[in-house]
Amino acid sequence: MILLFLASGLFLGWSLGANDASNVFGSAVGSKMISFRRAAIIASLFVVLGAVFQGSGTAQTLGKLGAVNALGGSFTVALAAAVTIFAMTKLALPVSTTQAIVGAIIGWNLFTGNQTDSRSLTQIAVTWITGPFLGAGFAIALYALLRLIRKKAGIHILKFESLTKTGLLAVGAFGAYSLGANNIANVMGVFIPAFMLPPLNLGIITLNSAQQLFLLGGFAIAAGILTYSKKVMETVGSNIIELSSEAALVVVLAQSMVLFIFSSSALSGMVENIGLPAIPLVPVSSSQVIVGCIMGIGIYKGVRNINFRMLGEIAAGWIAAPVASAALAFFSLFFMKNIFGINVGTKLEAGTLQKSAFMGLSDPRLSEIFRYALLSILIAALVSAMAYFLYDRKRKSELRRSEEKFWMNLK
Amino acid sequence: MALFTRTTKNLILRIDEFFDDVEIGLTVFREGIKAYLGNDSEAFQRHIAKIDALEGNADRLQRTIENEMITNSILPQHLGEVVKLIDQMDEILDTLKSSLNEFSIELPSIPESLTKNFLNITEASVSSAEELIPAARAYFKAPYTVREKLLKVYYFESETDKLTRSTKKTIFQDMPELDLAHKAHLRYIIHHLENISDEAQKAADLLSAMSVKLIM
Numbered sequence: 001m002i003l004l005f006l007a008s009g010l011f012l013g014w015s016l017g018a019n020d021a022s023n024v025f026g027s028a029v030g031s032k033m034i035s036f037r038r039a040a041i042i043a044s045l046f047v048v049l050g051a052v053f054q055g056s057g058t059a060q061t062l063g064k065l066g067a068v069n070a071l072g073g074s075f076t077v078a079l080a081a082a083v084t085i086f087a088m089t090k091l092a093l094p095v096s097t098t099q100a101i102v103g104a105i106i107g108w109n110l111f112t113g114n115q116t117d118s119r120s121l122t123q124i125a126v127t128w129i130t131g132p133f134l135g136a137g138f139a140i141a142l143y144a145l146l147r148l149i150r151k152k153a154g155i156h157i158l159k160f161e162s163l164t165k166t167g168l169l170a171v172g173a174f175g176a177y178s179l180g181a182n183n184i185a186n187v188m189g190v191f192i193p194a195f196m197l198p199p200l201n202l203g204i205i206t207l208n209s210a211q212q213l214f215l216l217g218g219f220a221i222a223a224g225i226l227t228y229s230k231k232v233m234e235t236v237g238s239n240i241i242e243l244s245s246e247a248a249l250v251v252v253l254a255q256s257m258v259l260f261i262f263s264s265s266a267l268s269g270m271v272e273n274i275g276l277p278a279i280p281l282v283p284v285s286s287s288q289v290i291v292g293c294i295m296g297i298g299i300y301k302g303v304r305n306i307n308f309r310m311l312g313e314i315a316a317g318w319i320a321a322p323v324a325s326a327a328l329a330f331f332s333l334f335f336m337k338n339i340f341g342i343n344v345g346t347k348l349e350a351g352t353l354q355k356s357a358f359m360g361l362s363d364p365r366l367s368e369i370f371r372y373a374l375l376s377i378l379i380a381a382l383v384s385a386m387a388y389f390l391y392d393r394k395r396k397s398e399l400r401r402s403e404e405k406f407w408m409n410l411k
Numbered sequence: 412m413a414l415f416t417r418t419t420k421n422l423i424l425r426i427d428e429f430f431d432d433v434e435i436g437l438t439v440f441r442e443g444i445k446a447y448l449g450n451d452s453e454a455f456q457r458h459i460a461k462i463d464a465l466e467g468n469a470d471r472l473q474r475t476i477e478n479e480m481i482t483n484s485i486l487p488q489h490l491g492e493v494v495k496l497i498d499q500m501d502e503i504l505d506t507l508k509s510s511l512n513e514f515s516i517e518l519p520s521i522p523e524s525l526t527k528n529f530l531n532i533t534e535a536s537v538s539s540a541e542e543l544i545p546a547a548r549a550y551f552k553a554p555y556t557v558r559e560k561l562l563k564v565y566y567f568e569s570e571t572d573k574l575t576r577s578t579k580k581t582i583f584q585d586m587p588e589l590d591l592a593h594k595a596h597l598r599y600i601i602h603h604l605e606n607i608s609d610e611a612q613k614a615a616d617l618l619s620a621m622s623v624k625l626i627m
Contacts (some may be wrong), residue, residue, distance in 0.1 A: 010567050032487040121427070157625070158426075162419045244488060386466045399482060407471070 005071045006191060008078035010220040013187040017047070017083060017224020018096050020183065022232040022284045023255060024175035027248035028168045029233040036230050037388055041381075042169060043176040043225050048218035050180025050263075051188075052207065055214045057265040057281030058185035059192055064120040066105040067193040067324050073112070073345035074190045077104040080329035081186075088321060095321045096285030097186040099128070103322030105190065107329025112349040122281040131258055132292025138254035139296030146246055164245045171253045176260035180218055185283045188217035204245050219377060247297050254293040259286060288314050289381040418483050425476050426497075426551065432469040433500050434544045436462055438538050442606075444533045447514050448526050456507040459511050466508045492621045498548065500615040503540050506610050510603040519600045520593065522586070528578040535574055539567035539608035543615055550622055557622035564615040571608040572584045575601055589603050 022029075025039035033394045068074045081100035088095035102124055150160060188210075197209040207215060245249060261267060262282050272278040291314060336342045442456030477494050480486060487491060521529055546560035578601060582594050589597075 032484045035484070151555065152554050156423055157554070158419050158423050158485065219438070399478070403475075403478065 002160075005075040006216070008082055008254065009073050009187055009191055009217065012078050012082050012097060012101075013217045013220025014224040015223035016183055016187060017044075017084065017226075018228035019224075019232055020097075020179060020286045021047070021176070021225040021229040022219075022350055023208075023290045024179060024252055025168075025172050026233045027243045027251065028172060028245075029230075031243070031245065031248065033154060033165055033168060033245055033248070034172070036233060038169070039172060039233070039349050040226050040229065041385065041388075042173050044222035045381075046173045046176035047180035047225065048353055050182075051184035051214040051218035051221070052180075052211050054177070054181035054263055055184035055188075055217075056210060058182055058283045059214075061280065061282050062101070062105065062185045062189040063192060064117050064339070065102065065124065066109040066114060068105065068117060068190045068345055069109050069193050070343045070345040071191075071194045072336055072342035073108055073333065074194045076332045076344055077101070077108050077190045078187075079328055080104040080107065080332050083330035084321060084325040084328055088317075088324065090292045092199050095317055096287055097183065098283045098285050099317060099321035100325040101186045101190065101225050101332030102345075103325030104108075104329035105306050107326035108333060108345060110326065111326050111333040112345045113328050124282050125318070127280055127282040127284055128288070129260055131262070132295075132314065133226065133287045134261070135289040136291035136299065137256050138257050139250055139293040140300045142250045143247065143255055143297055146250060150246070150309065161245065168245070168252065171249060171256060173379065174321070175256035175259070178256045178263065179286055180221065182259040182263040183285050183286065184214045184217050184221075187220065188213040189283075209277050216373075219373070223303040243294070243297070251290060251293040254284060254296065255290045258289045259284065264396070412457070418479060418610045419485070422476065422479050422485065423551075425472050425479075427548075428548065429469055429472040429476065429497065429500070430544055430548055432465045432472065433504050434541065436465045436469070436504045436507050436545075437541050437607075439465065440511060441533060441537045442602075444512050444514070445530065448521060448529060459515055462504075462508050462511055466504050469501055469504050481493045481497050488623065489625065491619070492624070496547065496550075496617055496621065497616055498613065499610065500543075503543075503607060503610045504622040506603075506606050510606070513600070513603055515594070516599075519596055521597070521600075522589070524586075525578065525581070525597070528574065528581070529601075531602070532571060532574045532578060532601060535567050535603050536570040536606075536608040536611075538569060539564050542567060543611045543618070546615070546618055550618060550625070554622045554625045558619055561619055564611055568608040568612045568615075571605055 021040075021043045025034065025043055028034040029036050029039050068077055078101070081097065081104040084100045084103070085095050085097060088100075102121075106121075108114075117266050155163075189212055192210050195209055195213060199209075199211050200207045200212050261279055261286050264279075265281060268279040268281060295311075333344045337344050427481065439458050439461045443455055443462065446452075446454035446458060476497055480490055481495065540564035542560070546557050549556045549560055579598055581588065582597050585596070
């Protein structure tokens, strides 16, 4: 039953993986610089790592906004966000998982009578606006630097290409890690206060309850990447964003840096230690940040006709998505509570929130399921990697043989 | 991983070797024409054999370069253009080979008074193609300098046109002692020599557009 309640969150994760992985590897795969298989494997691995090891910062911010304290509530909130995303995508309106989930949490707050933390809400809103601009700034600086290095170094175009390819893989891995770290809160954040799992010892590391949820969410994102992101990546690379390899490298790096900045507790702490205000740890929309990065490249190249309509649509998404999601969550919670009689959460006094929420949902069998799931995924990954390696080797040797045969016949 | 892999290094070497072949081919062609006009048939035959070997090697390199670039997805965004450039450069080598072979088969009789004209046309036409080689190499190492290097290609191509026009005029208007078939044959041979600079110009146009795309 508990796993069934998690389904809406897992669906959100799957859709995030299917759509947002293209922001990390889309230009590289679409332009055929990197094969989809390689990109999908790297993205899946690093998105899980980012989610498990650095996902807590942004999850805490969402938790402050509204700690959904019943599993039925978490399910409904995630479902409302997922339906909003689906509907807005169908209507061809720009939408991000982040905005939808924030709206749904506010809807839950309104329904249960909990107050929305205005400080967290302001932080989140400011970050949404700052993200694309910061991305544009990073993109301009990095692109200028890369062009300068390339011009001064006089490096052979094929060597540069080779380096760019390696760079795209490394930056893509960093991007996937940052995506997992920043966006896992959107997928599993609402379930954290409603779950209390016993620590899971994996031998090298021990995962706490939130990390186990993040691991599961990370797997859902990875499943989205592996099963459905190919088409999106190819579309992004060949139709919408026609970028040179170096521009693609810069765009992905700039986007990853923005996502990393808004999800790294360590970086935020460092900034605070030197006397500056701490960086808010907030999930941001990778799609909107990447639009900012691409516009940065356009500005650097002197493109004057910036697509203000697209900027307007993004700004509209900042308001429309949360409002629609909040309304849908509110009404869905009403139906869940009054028609199906499911507990969707209650108004709680500050301080009692965590304690009461965790009661009764601790199930050691879930840890066992996680352990076996992890083992199966590791085995599947190893087998796939081996099969890919053998297939690639066979393909290359066939080509070599056909070449040799061709020249032999010619003689 | 792609970093400095053997494939990339080999590809760089093969592209360089291909350009070397075209460059040497141009020198061999020039010397071959000189040998023909100087009635040194032994040297002429040697140059034909040499250009045949160079052309064969360039064809093999061209195919390998194209295969490696496609199978390893190297320079995917510029792949089509690079392949076309290599193809166009190979076309120059093909023209050199076929021209020398035409001389060898048809044994055109070139009046002594026109020897200097033929040498000048050859020199200008070959120079046009020779100036293309550093520009093509620069595309891979310093694309910013390609366009300035191409200026000389256009200059020598236009020189070739001028020399061709004046030589044809001399043949058809100032040499009544030659019969029409001889005149037509000479025009045909001139056309062969002129073809080299025309092919070089086509490659230069392509290279110019490619370099702009690369530095944008």
